[in-house]
Amino acid sequence: MEISIFGTGYVGLVTGACFAELGNNVVCYDIDEKKIEKLKEGRIPFFEPKLEDLINKNIKKKRIFFTLNPEEAVLNKKAIFIAVGTPQKKNGEADLSYVKKAAKEIGKNLKGYTVIINKSTVPIGTGCLVRNIIKKEYKGDFNIASNPEFLREGSAVFDFMNPERIIVGIDSAGSKDIIKNLYEPFSCPIVNTKIETAEMIKYASNAFLATKISFINEIANVCERVGANVNEVAYAMGLDSRIGNKFLDAGIGYGGSCFPKDVRALHNIALNNNYKFKLLKAVVRVNNDQRLLLAEKTEKLLSNLKNKKICVWGISFKPNTDDTRESAAIDIIDLLEKKGGKINAYDPKVDYEKLRRDNKFKTVNFYSNKYDALKNCQALIIATEWDEFKNANLKRIKNLLQKPNIIDGRNIYDLNKMKKLGFNYLSVGR
């Protein structure tokens, strides 16, 4: 099928590459010139495992193209996906300006029947808004659909290719068949709903997962006070199929470009419809507090942080991605610096230059080797659970640190082993 994708970020690019891999002809359109130039050369603008190979394979097969020209992206397409960003506005609502702009471009360039499918996470009613924007620009026949995306950064290609469910919100039977054809290769359930319901399914899913994380973090905080071990509690809870074993890892809270903004957006959607979503308000508060716990624990351990050198391992919001949007590590480093700490930092994939360009961490010393970053530090903070941290040489860490202090926000090391090795080892809820 001839399709196009508006937006070549984590979702748009993965969607484009995977649909090309499934045999479709895909045009990827973006307004970011640098991104498109890079993509034309087969280089992807961020780190996502397996994506670059998939793009290059499909460039060679002439099944994926990149363009800055909206006309080229709209002409003769059966389906157009909108996968642009919907970041959070200051008041917590989703910023729909990118979606509106994309809808306008699509409307201006439509020539024949097309289904416009929204993959971005958007407030309920956005399908209707997109329809109205396009209608102003184009008088012909078209349909709108909602097809929210559930992939996770770090395993995005796998997730796209192995979905557990596909949600399709539609306003006509015609668009249903086109989308059904596109998703033909997948064997998971396809849930057909109204557009509004599909839009809500995405927010409800993310808000529920965020709630699970805040819940286990509160359990962890109580565990610390009563001498219980949250890992064992979570393991035993997870054996109950009504609870499930996923998203029960206690730590420093959720981050990234989705959960924080989606939870707040849903809270706002409810408020705008005269409903106070009390539970979500608490989920956000718990998460905000949890993100700062590591800095507080470090301060307690070192008495005060003034001019103390501290090493932070992990800056991305989770392993296997270079994405630092709403990463807890950023808040932790900020707080440590405010309290007078001097920071050495290491992350396997994060682009340090980009962080500096975004005006973050002007005074942080970044390292390309995790052991070099430890020298003369009074403590090591683990903020992201990269495999290379789990497999690090603990004796070497101890020799390099000035004091054997580790404050672990991801519970990656065994308590007994750390005790035997002589570390002051603080983790979460254990």
Ligand SMILES: NC(=O)c1ccc[n+]([C@@H]2O[C@H](COP(=O)([O-])OP(=O)(O)OC[C@H]3O[C@@H](n4cnc5c(N)ncnc54)[C@H](O)[C@@H]3O)[C@@H](O)[C@H]2O)c1
């Ligand atoms: N990142 C995730 O893990 C994830 C998972 C599921 C859903 N989502 C949702 O998918 C959407 C996209 O997220 P993302 O992380 O891929 O965003 P992103 O910021 O990585 O990418 C967005 C892209 O859209 C481009 N863009 C902006 N305006 C445009 C326009 N008018 N026309 C064409 N391109 C335009 C930007 O230049 C950018 O390249 C968001 O709504 C997000 O909530 C994200």
